Amino acid sequence: MANRQNPPRKPLERELGQPEIPRNEAPPELLRELVAHLRQNRTQLREEWLRRISETRLLTAMTKEEIFAEATSVYDSYVEALETGTFEALQAYARNLSERIIPRGVETHEVIGIVLLLRDVLARSLFAKYQADFEKLNRILDAYEPAANRIANTVAVGFVQERERVIRQQQEAIRELSTPVLQVRERLLILPIIGVIDPQRARQLTEQLLRGIRTNRAKVVVIDITGVAAMDVTVANHLVQTVEASRLLGATVIVTGLSPEIAQTLVTIGVDLGKMNTVGDLQGGIEQAEKLLGYKVVPVSEPR
């Protein structure tokens, strides 16, 4: 599934047969010089970055002022991460930023895009500054590149993690408001299903229903699927399984609210619904269930 692994890559230099350029730990004075340069030219570089952002039409969901404010903080955290070599603050900021912008529809490629843009803008300014001294430029870039790449990585991972957290949270929320098993009469349960049914939810539904049948000593269950938009083979088979499992506990299942689309799908994919008792709507289903249980509902008098 998700853990498909790439084969380990060899270092690029050796692959291309190039002589190894010695890469030492960045000497602190170089890094300090680099940071000083970025601090000095903060306004100008930030403007350049913002220009590139609007040029490439990233972050269209945000206003200019917002982008400016965020860009300023990102720039400052970026420089700080370069200076200190610690990424916790940046990570926290990235997470915080993601939290704010994910609900507004900012996409992953935009976030990664702007961080890469900043990296490029800063690298360009370094080229411009040190173009006369190639060796120094090389050493500066040695210090800059790994840190910059790590920052880009950190921000991207932070964003994706935040997104996944939001998705997980929403899934849990959906699962929690999932499905009540309700007793409407002695020995009669209804199970209104709303939303998408995935295999996990189908399993949970069945377990809940079976437990409900036992605790309420139900004889008839009405499963209402009016709120289910679509159904595929897997889900249809789960439904059939639920019906069969309920029968093993001695309960009859009536399925109601099959939409024309679902009826069409079920017929097309050829799911065996012979064992299923189906009634058009929930009201009809309850009426039939009452008949099975021997109830007869009559009005006591004329409504007042």
Add this chain to the structure above:
Amino acid sequence: MHLEVPILKQGEFLIATIQAALSDADLEHLRLALVQRVVRFRSRAVIVDVTAMDVMDSFASRTLREIALMIRLRGAETVIVGIQPEVAFAMVQLGLTLEGVGTALDLEEGLAYLNQKFKTIN
């Protein structure tokens, strides 16, 4: 060690209560005993109580179904009662649905089901 399943006569019904996990041989023995006694006692129905079974494999499920079909041929009804929710769930996932066999929640329900049924016939 052979495990005997007690078969009680209760009026017009026979009640077999499975009290522990049964080996295949035990199940076959139960099948034979029920099919013999249903005619000897002139019973109208057999109730098999499986409340104590927390596992139902394909052999057990098939044997129960065979018991039901054989008893029908011998002129009586069968109701399987007391299948646990977890067992029911596992069974349908394995495709063991005891098709054509009556089922009820527990012994009480099973008796009610049979009484209802024979009342409508008479």
